[in-house]
Amino acid sequence: MSTPFDPGLQPERTALAWRRTGLALLVGSFVAARTLPELIGAWSALLGLTGVMIAGILLAMIHLRYRRHHRQLTTTGDRSPIAEGRLIAAAAAFVFTGALVSIIVVIAVSTRPALRP
Numbered sequence: 001m002s003t004p005f006d007p008g009l010q011p012e013r014t015a016l017a018w019r020r021t022g023l024a025l026l027v028g029s030f031v032a033a034r035t036l037p038e039l040i041g042a043w044s045a046l047l048g049l050t051g052v053m054i055a056g057i058l059l060a061m062i063h064l065r066y067r068r069h070h071r072q073l074t075t076t077g078d079r080s081p082i083a084e085g086r087l088i089a090a091a092a093a094f095v096f097t098g099a100l101v102s103i104i105v106v107i108a109v110s111t112r113p114a115l116r117p
Contacts, residue, residue: 026055
């Protein structure tokens with residue numbers, strides 16, 4: 001007789017943490033799309049909108065990944081770790097790129113001469 005794959009809620013907590021991360025990236029991208037054009041020019045709105053698209057794709061991938069893993073754990077009884085690091089690598093690359101762009105914007109704004117009336 002087989003027992004449930006996991007009596008706790010670890011998979012659900014992990015999925016919720018990923019969703020929080022995806023939503024934070026989505027909100028940060030919306031803020032960047034709104035504020036960057038005022039700071040460094042109109043072309044930078046494209047950067048924020050690209051971030052919105054990437055965050056949306058990430059949220060969809062997170063949902064699909066959770067459903068696939070939950071189905072695998074509950075139907076097959078396979079308790080081996082699911083080694084799939086592409087989503088984690090993509091999220092880390094997106095956050096790193098966003099942080100790099102943020103640093104560049106802060107440096108560009110702080111070194112820009114003040115406007116004098």
